[in-house]
Structure formats: structure tokens, C-alpha cells
Amino acid sequence: METSAGTETEAVALARRLYAALAAGDTDLLGDLLAPDFTGRLAEGMPAGVGGTHEGPQQMWRDGWGGIGRAFAARAEPDRFLAVDGGRLLVTGRYRGAGRRGGGPLDAEFAHLITVVDGRITALDQYTDTALWRDAQPPYRTLRVGVSDGVARIQLDRPAQHNALNDVMGDDLRRATALLASDPAVRAVLLSGAGGTFSAGGDIGLFHETPDDALPARLGGMVDALAAAVETLAGLDAPVVAAVQGAAAGAGLALVCVADLVVAAEDAVFTIGYGGIGLTADGGLSWTLPRLVGARRARELFLTGRRLTAAEAQDWGLVTRVVPADEVPAEAERLAARVAAGPTSAFGAVRRLLRDSYDTPLHAQLRAEQEAVVAAGGSADLREGVTAFLERRRPAFIGR
Structure with a gap:
């Protein structure tokens, strides 16, 4: 769907206010800009545990942008706004700053895909070079x-x-x-x-x-x-x-x-x-x-x-x-x-099954076990384990 000039202008204005609010730490303005069902997706591999999906403005502020603020003194500096299909806005620019507590300098490009609906921002997807962020982190002190x-x-x-x-x-x-x-x-x-x-x-x-x-x-x-x-x-x-x-x-x-x-x-x-x-x-x-x-x-x-x-x-x-x-x-x-040296993915499934078993009815636990077994059935580790058993040797698992 082609974006109209009016919608594009509104989206750019909202995006500019978003970056200003983030730079100022203005949570009240963020509350006005972000829709209640806002979803933020920060690049997997981002340091400080902030990567992944954050549902709702509060979680995004606390665990997403807040996590970045705790680990870095940095700001997003947008330089280009481009309307794309679906009523979305592609914003490109650079993150500039440094890791806190003795961290190194940060200068990393970003691309943000912002979705605007009815005058509020409903989603933001971040793309950036996470390795540059990790390099800017301070050394561990404790x-x-x-x-x-x-x-x-x-x-x-x-x-x-x-x-x-x-x-x-x-x-x-x-x-x-x-x-x-x-x-x-x-x-x-x-x-x-x-x-x-x-x-x-x-x-x-x-x-x-x-x-x-x-x-x-x-x-x-x-x-x-x-x-x-x-x-x-x-x-x-x-x-x-x-x-x-x-x-x-x-x-x-x-x-x-x-x-x-x-x-x-x-x-x-x-x-x-x-x-x-x-x-x-x-x-x-x-x-x-x-x-x-x-x-x-x-x-x-x-x-x-x-x-x-x-x-x-x-x-x-x-x-x-x-x-x-x-x-x-x-x-x-x-x-x-x-x-x-064990089958890591299978171990992960077992850890989840054991953790969830206290709060899961038997029929649901049996179903979860079945799903885990089926998933493991397509793994290289299962094939290696079966082959090693038949050949009477120790398996060489690769973790997937």
C-alpha cells in the first residue's frame, strides 16, 4: 500500500519526537507516542540482555531502552526518513556514544522500521551491528x-x-x-x-x-x-x-x-x-x-x-x-x-520440561514431551546418538 504524503509527514514527525524523547529520557512523552499494544524488537545479540521482543511501552522502556541506558551513554542520531509499504517508516542513522563505566566508544549504524497506526507508534524493529555494541562494553569489574x-x-x-x-x-x-x-x-x-x-x-x-x-x-x-x-x-x-x-x-x-x-x-x-x-x-x-x-x-x-x-x-x-x-x-x-559434551538442544528441552512440570497438568505435560521428542527426532544429535549406540562407541554430539 502506498503511503500518502499526509501520513508520511505525520509518521516522520512522530519519529522525530520519539528520538527526542529517548535522548531526554522523557517517559511521559514516550507514553503519548507509543500505542498501548506497542511491540519493540531489538536486534538479537545486543548486549546487556536487551535483544529480542519487548511487549508494551513499559517493558520496552524498562528492559529495552532502559537496558541500553544502563550500559551505554549513547543516543540514536537519525539522518534519513523513508516511507515504505504498509504505512511504515524506515529510519537510518547512527548510534554514537560510549559504554558506561570505562567502556569503549560506540559508533554503529542503525535502521529502524517504525509502524504508525492512528497517530501512534505501534512497532519498532531495530537493525544494527551488535558486534560494535559488544566491543564498546566496559570490562567486568566484579x-x-x-x-x-x-x-x-x-x-x-x-x-x-x-x-x-x-x-x-x-x-x-x-x-x-x-x-x-x-x-x-x-x-x-x-x-x-x-x-x-x-x-x-x-x-x-x-x-x-x-x-x-x-x-x-x-x-x-x-x-x-x-x-x-x-x-x-x-x-x-x-x-x-x-x-x-x-x-x-x-x-x-x-x-x-x-x-x-x-x-x-x-x-x-x-x-x-x-x-x-x-x-x-x-x-x-x-x-x-x-x-x-x-x-x-x-x-x-x-x-x-x-x-x-x-x-x-x-x-x-x-x-x-x-x-x-x-x-x-x-x-x-x-x-x-x-x-x-552432551546433546545441548535436548538438554534444553529437558530443562524446560522439568521446570514447567510443577505447574502443568499431566495431559499437557505428556503433550509437551511428545512435541519435544518430535523436535529432537529431526536433530543431528539423535542420529549421532543412535549410530554411536549401535557402533558401541561414545557419541560426538554437536548440540543441535
């Missing part, structure tokens, strides 16, 4: 992150603070997990902590030094970042292994609970910790913990602050294996290497 032989290793790296979570670590975790989720080379994730402690939970010193009127917002930002990281880890095809030495408390315990396999030192301890400082749950613990240990035991941990030994944690279902402290890194590496 993590050590690397990928080799199919295993992504995330080590919490604030040993002087017992790897306690602060707002910087929250942002680092959000960014690291999002990046790993977009990396097809990742077939397992190994979580650990530097300095002999997995994580002591939230950074109480940070809470103490934050003014009372600023603390709720600071806590909200930290919890939001941790939640994004946990949700990303839970949604991966790649299995997650946790190596626990010392303590796993609060937010640290939340990371343990999202893992599929947990190796713990004989002297490791596990605790909630929130009640002791007057806080509630975060990192999905109110969801994951009851599913692992049962509702009654979860209540006990939350309400009494009980500390579990590694042996108790294994008995309760929190831990897969307990080994001497000096054997934890090697044992966790062995487990990560083993699952990394």
Missing part, C-alpha cells in the same frame, strides 16, 4: 568470565567482600548471562566464587552506607539485575553447574538454586540470611527453593535463618555431590565438561 571447550565460566570476583552482591555485580551478571545466552559455543555454564567463598549474599556494608531515602531504589536495581541473570540462566539450553566453597547465602543461594548440578565442599554452608537483616527473598528463591526442598523446609529456612551443612544440603536436595574442599574445582570442571 566477575571473571571466559568460554573454552564449550564451557562458559562465571566466577564471582569480590573476594575481599566474600563475593557479596552489589549493584555493579548485578549489572555484570545481567550482562554476562545475556552474552552467554547469545553465544552458540556455550554448551554448559560453570558458576563459582573467588577466594574460597561462593557468595555471602547481599553487600550489607553497601546497604549501611546508602542513605535511607535512596536505599529502596538501590535495592530495586540490584534485585532487578539479579532476577534478569537468574531468568537467563534458567532459560538456557546449556546446563548450569555450581561449584560451592565456603558460604552460599541469600543471592548466592539463589544462584545455586538455579543450577542443575551443584558440587559442594564438605565444609560449605547454605543459608537464606534475609530475615536476619529484615529483608525478603530475591533471585527467584521463593520459587526455586520450595521446588528443591519442599514447602515446609523452605519455610523453615526463610523464617528461622537455619544454616545447612553440605551434608544436610545434599540430603535436602540442594546439592548433587559433596567432596573435600580442595577437590571442588576439579570435580565441578569434570561435571561441566561432561554435560558440555
